[in-house]
Amino acid sequence: MKATLYYRGSLSSCNYSCPYCPFSKTRDSSETLAKDRAQLQTFVDWVKRQAADGIELAVFFNPYGEALIHSWYRKAMVELSSMDHVRKVAIQTNLSAKLNWTEQLNPRKSAFWATYHPGQTEESAFLAQCRELYNRGIPFSVGSVGLKSAFGALLSLRRALPRDVYMWVNAYKDRPRYYTKEDIAFLSGIDPYFELNAADYSSLGQPCSTGYDVFYVQGSGLVKRCYKDREVIGNLYRDGLKGLSRRRPCRMECCDCYIGYIHMPGLKLDEVYGDSLLERIVGKERLFRNGERFICST
Numbered sequence: 001m002k003a004t005l006y007y008r009g010s011l012s013s014c015n016y017s018c019p020y021c022p023f024s025k026t027r028d029s030s031e032t033l034a035k036d037r038a039q040l041q042t043f044v045d046w047v048k049r050q051a052a053d054g055i056e057l058a059v060f061f062n063p064y065g066e067a068l069i070h071s072w073y074r075k076a077m078v079e080l081s082s083m084d085h086v087r088k089v090a091i092q093t094n095l096s097a098k099l100n101w102t103e104q105l106n107p108r109k110s111a112f113w114a115t116y117h118p119g120q121t122e123e124s125a126f127l128a129q130c131r132e133l134y135n136r137g138i139p140f141s142v143g144s145v146g147l148k149s150a151f152g153a154l155l156s157l158r159r160a161l162p163r164d165v166y167m168w169v170n171a172y173k174d175r176p177r178y179y180t181k182e183d184i185a186f187l188s189g190i191d192p193y194f195e196l197n198a199a200d201y202s203s204l205g206q207p208c209s210t211g212y213d214v215f216y217v218q219g220s221g222l223v224k225r226c227y228k229d230r231e232v233i234g235n236l237y238r239d240g241l242k243g244l245s246r247r248r249p250c251r252m253e254c255c256d257c258y259i260g261y262i263h264m265p266g267l268k269l270d271e272v273y274g275d276s277l278l279e280r281i282v283g284k285e286r287l288f289r290n291g292e293r294f295i296c297s298t
Contacts, residue, residue: 002087002213003241004058004278006227006259007043009219010036012064028065037072039219044076046237051085055241060113060278061091062227062259068097081106090279095129096121102136111279112140118153127160134162141281143168146179146187146194158190166282167191171198173256193272193282201261203250209263211248215241226260228252 013028028036047057059080067073068091078101080089090111102110112133116126133140142161144154146169158167169191172178179187179198187194210216211225211233221237224230225248234244255261262269262277270277 001054001241001245002056004060004214006060006062006216008063008217009039011067011070033070036219040072040076043217044079047080047086048083051083055085057086058088058278059086059090066094066096067091068093074101077110078104081109088278094120095126099129099132102133102138105138107136107138110138111276111281112138113279114140114142116142116144116157118144118150123153123157123160130161130165134165139276139279139281141166141168141279143170143280145170146172148183151186154190168280169194169197170258196269196272197258200254200256201264201267202253203255203261203264204253205249207265208248208250209265212245214263215244226250226252228257228260
């Protein structure tokens with residue numbers, strides 16, 4: 001069996017204070033951090049044991065907050081990247097932590113989803129971190145939220161990054177009809193696939209890999225089909241992946257987030273991202289061929 005696991009523990013705080021993000025306004029207690037550390041170790045130990053059952057895994061850490069400022073996430077990435085049955089370990093991060101530890105990573109199995117936050121860090125500091133990953137040969141993508149106030153900063157970053165580093169832009173969807181045609185054209189000049197993210201996909205009843213070979217794991221071991229679907233489908237440590245796996249059509253009206261809609265096979269987004277779907281990297285050799293898309297009309 002091959003499966004992808006999204007993991008999110010008890011961590012719910014960040015070292016940045018972005019105004020649009022709720023997790024920038026919380027600070028975890030020492031008890032919460034200790035709980036998060038113990039949960040992650042339990043998860044890594046479970047992953048290690050799956051080799052005996054012939055289960056091949058990809059792991060993506062998408063915490064509520066910034067994980068790499070905590071040593072246990074850095075240790076987990078190194079350990080997972082050394083396991084033969086783990087084909088990939090990736091993480092969503094603001095790249096604020098030191099990266100000297102990445103010399104211990106297996107670069108063929110590691111990847112970074114790096115988010116740039118104008119106003120929280122200097123462009124030069126963020127670029128220095130990107131250069132370190134680039135020089136170490138560790139794959140990464142770079143992106144940011146497409147706020148109008150950040151347009152200048154996004155363009156500047158795109159011009160400063162190496163040409164072969166893909167830069168994505170997350171559409172700002174908190175306000176309807178936020179973008180003009182000119183805005184969309186501008187952002188598409190930075191991210192040629194921006195309009196894929198700007199769409200909301202009608203998903204109710206549509207086939208989806210989530211719950212079959214893609215699972216969203218909470219620190220306690222509870223598993224959901226999708227991070228936006230509140231239904232718990234089981235417990236990772238009690239049921240195992242083979243016990244949890246079955247075809248589950250989407251129960252949500254719309255899917256509007258990258259880590260959700262990429263698992264809808266009807267969108268054929270593997271034709272855009274190839275083997276780097278998880279970490280959102282577009283190779284320069286790939287061209288998108290329009291498959292059938294279910295655009296939400298509301």
